[in-house]
């Protein structure tokens with residue numbers, strides 16, 4: 001982004017941020033200086049993507065997971081968790097609900113569930129697209145290129161796969177490889193891009209052993225990967241995971257540990273907006289869980305432009321137990337949506353209409369893949 005860009009008028013020193021400048025913002029504690037960062041992120045968001053907040057209906061379609069991620073309550077080693085996999089008709093009913101509520105996008109998310117085969121997800125995507133016209137985002141973990149291609153051809157528009165941290169040693173420690181499954185998230189992101197998906201990624205902030213410096217690297221990577229969507233949330237310890245143990249919270253010799261609080265996550269959201277002005281950036285549920293009173297509103301005021309209301313049926317929601325005490329976990333979809341609309345009005349923002357695509361998205365040359373109009 002050229003420093004002469006009108007997006008940064010009045011904040012020229014925040015265009016083209018170097019890694020060193022990003023690091024010094026992450027280390028900044030002065031509330032007045034931070035207020036400048038919040039203001040810049042909010043104004044760049046306003047100029048680049050406008051005031052509309054896009055609502056993406058989130059359906060947590062399965063909590064089965066083949067992985068043993070040390071941070072996540074869905075990991076296969078958590079034997080105490082009752083497991084569920086939604087039926088296709090239940091998922092379709094949620095998609096119709098999203099369309100009826102005026103959302104432009106549905107997000108289908110799950111653990112890495114081999115029970116959802118290539119064919120089954122492809123069939124589901126085709127039905128959701130044909131019956132609702134919604135844009136479809138998938139977030140189903142690391143899957144084979146053939147799976148990702150089949151789902152793209154069936155009509156999936158976007159894929160979310162966080163790289164979680166750019167610190168390779170930390171990633172290897174918290175995300176053990178699964179035999180016979182893809183294990184390189186960066187390679188997966190390149191495949192997704194090549195298939196013409198809008199690509200979303202992101203990180204947790206405050207994982208034990210995650211340094212401030214490595215998060216500066218993460219933010220540089222947001223820019224280098226030219227991400228369409230960037231999801232950032234504070235790490236929230238789950239007691240039934242290896243990282244839920246308070247003794248896990250140290251990793252000597254890697255530099256200053258980054259905090260797992262809402263303010264630090266907001267710094268990452270704001271810097272993500274400055275390095276990727278036209279990306280879609282959600283105010284995440286983890287941010288709302290870290291600061292129940294105002295986490296989501298703070299995210300929206302500090303660079304975010306997307307909220308993902310949870311449409312998972314109440315009977316399953318409690319078992320999608322990534323981390324404890326998910327914000328609004330017990331609330332109905334209607335109450336949640338009402339609360340969001342009220343919050344947006346208070347922030348002077350509007351509800352986005354349509355799928356809310358990244359403006360510059362293009363299909364690869366020669367592609368004959370179906371794509372819906374914005």
Ligand code: SAM
Nearest residue numbers: 071072110111112139140141162234235236323
């Ligand atoms: N299985 C898919 C995947 O790994 O991409 C999608 C589901 S996974 C539960 C979605 C995201 O939840 C992960 O990318 C991770 O960043 C986040 N997450 C998992 N455990 C968390 C925790 N304890 N605190 C905060 N975020 C967490």
